[in-house]
Structure formats: C-alpha cells, structure tokens
Amino acid sequence: MTSPSKLPLPPGKFGLPVIGETIEFFTDRNFQKKRLEKYGDVFKTNIFTKPTVVMVGAEANEVLFRNENKYVKATWPKSTRILLGADSLATQEGGIHSSRRRIIFQAFQPRALESYIPTIEKITQRYLTEWEQKQEFAWYDELRKYTFDVASTLFIGKDGGAETPLANLFEEWVKGLFSLPINLPWTAFGKAMKCRRKLLRELEMIIGDRLKTYDANAEPTDALDLLIRAKDEDGNALSIDELKDQILLLLFAGHETLTSSLVSFGLLVGQHRDVFEKIRTEQDALDIGNGLDMATLQQMTYLDQVFKEVLRLVPPVGGGFREVINTFEYKNFQIPQGWAVQYQIAQTHKDEALYPDHEKFDPERFSPERLADKQKKFGFIPFGGGMRECIGKEFARLEAKILASMLARDYDWELLPDQDLSMQVIPTPLPKDGLQIRFYRRKESSSTTA
Template sequence: MAAITEIPGPKGLPLLGSALDLQRDALGTFLRVRREHGDVVRLSAGPPGLRTVLHCVFSAEGAQQVLATQAANFRKDNRFYEELRLSAGNGLLTSQDEDYQRQRRLIQPLFTKRQVDGYAAAVTREADGTVERWRDAPGGVVDVVREMDRLALRTVSRILFGADVEAAVDVVHDNFPVVSAYVTRRGYSPVSPPRSWPLPANRRAAAAARAVYAVCDRIIAERRAAPEGSAEGDDLLSLLSRAGSEQDGRLDAAELRDQVLVFLLAGHETTATSMAFALHLLARHPREQERARAEADRLPSGRAPSAADLDALPYLTRVLKEAMRLYPAAPVIGRRSVAAAEVDGRPIPAGADVVVLPWVTHRHPGLWDDPESFDPDRFTPEREAARHRYAWFPFGGGPRACIGRHFSMLESVLAVAALLRSYELEAVDTEVPVTAGITLLATGPARVRLRARG
C-alpha cells in the first residue's frame, strides 16, 4: 500500500478557510470535521499571509503519540502557550526542558497521595460553607457554574494561603477572568498588536495581572519572612517556599509566584468545571442522582467526608469521570512539532501546530457507545480496563500529565458528596452552551433548583 502523503480536511472559504466556523463554534466544528474527514484532519483558518494551519488529532492512538510516546517532538512552543507565559509566568503549566524538570522535582513531593489527602479538611470546610450559603438562595435556585467556581477558588486559595484566604479570593475572582479572556483572544488570533501599545484591552489586562501579582507577592514575602514552625507554615505556599534540594536549590520569589499563579488557574478553573457539570448532569438525571446520594448517605453521619471515604464512593467517582468525559476542563491541548513525524498513520510536518482534543476523542463513536448519553457505569473497573488508555484523558498524559490529578478528584468527589447529602437538585436549564478558552467555559447559566433535605 502506498504511503499516505496528504492529510484530509475541509476546503473552507477561499479567503478565510475555516475561520468563521471556528469563530462561531470551534468545538462543534472539530466534531464535524472528524465525522467528515477522519481522525487526523488539517484545518486552515485566516486570510493568506496570516493563515493558521491546525493539524487536529482525534484518535486515542494519535493522542497517545503526541502526548506520550513522541512527547519530546511535540512541545509547548505555540502562540497560545507564549501568551499564557507572558500573563501567568513560567510555572509548571508553561515551562519546558530543564526549567520544567527542576520545578517538577521540587514540587512533586507536595502532591503525593498522602500529602494531598491532608487537604481534604479544606475541601469539606468550603463545601460546608456552600451548603449554608445555599439555604438563602433566592427562589431556591443557584447557577452551579458560578457556585462551583467560587467553591473551587476558595478551596485552592485556602490550601495555598491558609489564613490569608480572604485577602486573595476577591482579587483573584475579579481579575483572573480578565487575564484569561485576554490570553485566549490573543492566543487564538493569527496576529495581535504588541502588548506595549496603550490600547484599552492591553491596559485592562495589565492592570488585572498587576493586581493578582501584588496580592501573591505580598503573601509570598510574608511566608518567606516567617520563621519555620510558625502558625503560617502549614499552607501549601509555605511548603513551596521551603521546598529545596542540593541538586535543584530552592524556588526564588518570582518562581514561587509563577507556581502560585498556575495553581490558582489550573487548580480552580478545571476542578470547578468538573464539579459544576457533574451537579448539572445529576440534576438532569434523577435516577443517577439518587444512586449517588444513597452512596453519600452511607458515609458515617456526624462528621464531614474525608480522604479515607473516597473508596466508599465508587459510583460518585464514576459520575465525576463521566462528567469529565462529556465536559473535559481542557477540551483542546496544543503542541508544536519540532521535526517531521507520523501520527496515527498521517505525516505531520516540522513546525506544525498540532492539537489533540479530549472534547472530540471523549465522544468518538469508535471508543464510546452512544457517546452523547450520560452513563457513569462506563467507568466500572472492567470497562475502563477494556478501553484504550487515551480514550479518556481529561488530565492530559505522558510526561506533562497534570500533577494535581489526585487533588482534583479528591476535591470534586468530597465536595459533591457533601452537597448531595444536603440537597436534592432539579435542572432549570436543560442545556449549557460552552466554548473553549484556557479551560472549558460555560457561556450560559447552569441553574438548578434546590430542595433542602431534612
């Protein structure tokens, strides 16, 4: 059989290619071109001279090759990651090569299962606060997207900053969306004006970034000045500031801030997405909701759920995994090829922009039966073992897999269990429109009606 030398793809418009389709509905466009053209597709967008060409990889095998087996050839060198570095620093999410390896070695001991299990108290404290706040919800209705964003931000801020949680939450809540929207707009545009130009968008984003930097820098300075063994020494920031080795030294103040910004972004927006859509899916599926609640109700009464309870919540864990299949917090993962390569039998040229798409792979009919339906039992151990390793990869994969995977699952399962023990949920909005930013973004409300339990 002759070698395949061309990647298929839509022709698009003569001048703009697929730009308008991607602008109107990028996630829907990716789904459509997989159906029409296969598992590796070439998409062109933008006018001649400013055209972006995306090599889209939709298969599980292709995702594994890009993220794992050929990871050294597919780097975070694209435009999107450069914009993210300029706004959020050179932390674990954006760093590469020796910078990344050093950071990972220093930070990994703080994300062992034993260490992460110790964060459960902060999770349940904030979940209990949400339970109480919901008692005063106007009309008994809440938007779970907004509510889980608040819960996740408060949780990660409490774990990072300890007693300074209140000082950080409002600043991050008010300013992070401005920075995120700015990075997304510039990262996906074929050309953008220099950041130094005094344009309104540049000034707004710079002011928002300065506000977040300032609160992080102040708390970091206080932590670094505090004596070891002080009351301030138990939060994650204090542990980060003391982390070090003879080989790697310690993180300086700027490096600490970069890591804090990554944890605030990746540790709050991604987990918030998983919790929000898990709750909304349960609100739309009463039978599955009751099954998850019955499991949560079997936990010992009179105390908050703890890390030790995770093994007693297998169905609720499956609910979260199914929510992350349908609504992966990172729906699009970008890379740039160093050298020419072959991915899933198709040639990828050197210097190509390559995207793997959990949003599409998680809905691939060759991997999932009735892929648009909500079925937590897809994630029984037997069914998981029978699937390709990269049929489901909401936390990425390979050497750059998310360091916070266990923390995200711990927070999501324990928080949702606490909420289900206190409330029955009924969906008000049956569909929630979404789009791709730095993370998956809901562009409309996800309201549910609450019924407090006795």
C-alpha cells in the first residue's frame, strides 16, 4: 500500500508569491467553477497566504467531517481567527470546544427557542409595519437591521440594537472577517481590529451591568443570562473574556448569514409567484390566530421545503476550512500535513446526480416523495456538518419561518425593475443593488395581524 506522502499532489496552481490566488478568490465569483472544470473535484491553490486543497462533493465532505482531529482540525483564515478571538467557540479545539459547545447550546435548546418566539414576533411586526409605510426600499439593508435587532434583543437584552453605535461597529468589524490580515489603519482588517476593541469594551459594560443585578434564582431573559449561569463539567463558569467572544460570535451567526438567507428568500420567492401562493395557502390553512408557537411552526412543511431550496441554491456560506494535521490520501492524491483544505457547500449543492437541473428553484425537491436532502450523507450541508455543524441552525430556521409566516399572511412584495440582481458573494451572498422592492399590505388579508 502506497504511503500518502508518496502520492502526487492534486493538480492546480499557487498563483502569485505569498498571496497566491487570494485576489481572484475574492473578486471572481466563478473562481471555484473554473478550477473544477479545469482540474476536477480536487485541486490545489493558495488562498489567504496558505497552500490549500479544495475538495468538492458529498464524499469529500464525509472524509473531512468524519475525520476531525484525526486527519484535519477546524480552522479559519488568519483574519477570521484573529477577529473572532481566541476564546470564541469557532476557534476553540478538542475538549475545550466540546465543553463550550455544550454550554452555548443552552441558548438554542428547544425550551429556549420556544421562549424567543413572542419577542421575534413583536420585532417582526414592528418592521413589517415600517416597511409598509416605506413602500419602496432596498430590502437587504432593512433585513440587516431586522436580524441585528432580533439578535441583540435575544442575546444581550439590547432592544433596538440596530440604531445603536454597537450596530455600526459590528458592520465595520464584519467587513474585515475575510480579508488579508494586514493591520494598517486604512485596510479592512485594520479597521475591523479597531472595531473589535470597541465592541469588546461595549460588551464588557453590558456584561458588567448584568452581573451587578444577577439573580441565580430568576428566570433567564436572554442568551446572556443563560451563558452567565451556565457551568461546564467541572462546575466552572465562563470568564468575562470568554463571554465577550462567545456573544460576539452569536451576534455574527444570528445576523450575517441569516440576513443573506432572508434576502435570498425574498429574491427567489419574489421571482416565483407560484411558490409564494403555495406558502400563503399553507399559512391560511393553519388558521393562525393570536400568535405562533413551536407546534404551529412545525406544521409549515411546505415553508420548510422552500427554505431548504433557498439554502441549497444560495447557501449563505460557500464553504469551510480545515487544517491538515496528518497527511492523508484522497482520490489517489496526497493531502499534505500543514496545508489547509476547503470543503465546498455551494458546489456540493450543484451536484447533478443529487439535484437534477440544479440551477432551477424547485422546493418540491424536498417534498416527502423526493427528499433530496436525504439521498446522500453530507450531500446537503447549508449549516456545515460533523461536530462543527452550525450550533444556531434551529434559531436561524425559527426566525426565518416566523418572518416568512407573518409576511405571507398579511403582506406582499414585488421586485422593482431595472436593478442588478446578480450576486456578490463575499462575505455572504447578496444582490448587488440590495434587492430593491415595493412592499405593501396583502389585498383581502385573511388573518389578524399578530
């Protein structure tokens, strides 16, 4: 049997010295597609200043997800690791990661999610009313404010967070997450580092105020309350520094990627009126009266199909990174120790064997008769997979379904003409003109506004 280190490297090229093909990675939305067509579903490149193997498809995902801490370990580009912080769940490894994941999951367990529903409904209705009054606007900008308001209210108890300095700092910080880690005042990374320091100071004040009034016997009111009182297996609570980095990660996860999914929903459903009518028919059949609950949300099976197809067609994260800790073999190529590996979410979801006519928006793929997401292990991975699967995926689904339900019951929208609907993909996908829409109340609304 040939040793993996004796096998050839995958085909591909490294590009320029040091920065490799990083610029093309950022600027060419067909970066992966071109290389897949030229080299096949495993190839080498150099991005974020590191030699990297790109492995595409369900089989590749299974190898990486099932061999965490054997062949690979989770990693992020250097800029992302620094800006998320050493105490962030995303950058932690091994036993610490497992322990902290169990703690943070307390903010996303079913009981916690159920308690979030009335707050999400209240904020959603406020925005729906504002959008009706505005009539015409860029939906992406509004959805960013909406998701930040929900996240800041539920995670740190800061209602109306989108109108605070915290939101502006957060926006600038996000812009540097996937950038070249050059820490100069005028670079995206340098500006993001400055914002990170200010964000941590803000969060420290919020946490400090909460600790002053902390009552161990009181019912938790938000995720921060849950995290403050949470203990690991040895009975230790999170430190202030850990709390700050974990809350920053929660704000990012509950805002950035969810905004992208919601704007993709608005775009795709806005282009397919037949799908919107089916969503509306399902909502009307549920006869929702005074507010939603988890049982009612679970009955929205067609809406589930729609969101799965949105996430398949436009996943908010295009892929993820691993670092090779032991050289291994994949498809008769050497995947060398010390290199990075990128798995591909977007390209996995274009596999014609799993998703025939993959460019078509077809929620029926996920119907009980077809179950496209169950065909192959790790063939549908909008939230990643394995022990690093997105911890907040059920929260994202909850918020998305509440917004879509309230939209379909009482409101409607149409895409304005003469706009650029092509997608930019860094850091997350969005239409280049921000999805310009006309928003209005549903004609002959059949439900009572929540």
